[in-house]
Amino acid sequence: xxxxxxxxxxxxxxxxxxxxxxxxxxxxxxxxxxxxxxxxxxxxxxxxxxxxxxxxxxxxxxxxxxxxxxxxxxxxxxxxxxxxxxxxxxxxx
Numbered sequence: 001x002x003x004x005x006x007x008x009x010x011x012x013x014x015x016x017x018x019x020x021x022x023x024x025x026x027x028x029x030x031x032x033x034x035x036x037x038x039x040x041x042x043x044x045x046x047x048x049x050x051x052x053x054x055x056x057x058x059x060x061x062x063x064x065x066x067x068x069x070x071x072x073x074x075x076x077x078x079x080x081x082x083x084x085x086x087x088x089x090x091x092x093x
Contacts, residue, residue, distance in 0.1 A: 004040030040093030
């Protein structure tokens with residue numbers, strides 16, 4: 001089975017707002033790509049988010065996630081600015 005990297009940026013003022021927004025992104029990906037599995041989108045990730053600590057530059061957050069995220073697990077979220085987050089994950093495709 002293969003994998004595709006999916007990512008998005010989310011504006012959120014709190015962790016709870018971030019998680020709620022991510023659920024909406026995940027549902028949107030499922031609706032857009034279907035529900036058959038192996039879409040290569042967030043629809044295939046475990047529920048929840050892993051918050052990666054610190055404040056990151058967007059490019060470094062993307063690189064870190066691409067190099068370290070374990071395929072098929074929950075997406076990782078990196079704070080990249082005030083109220084702004086980069087979220088990424090390797091998703092089954």
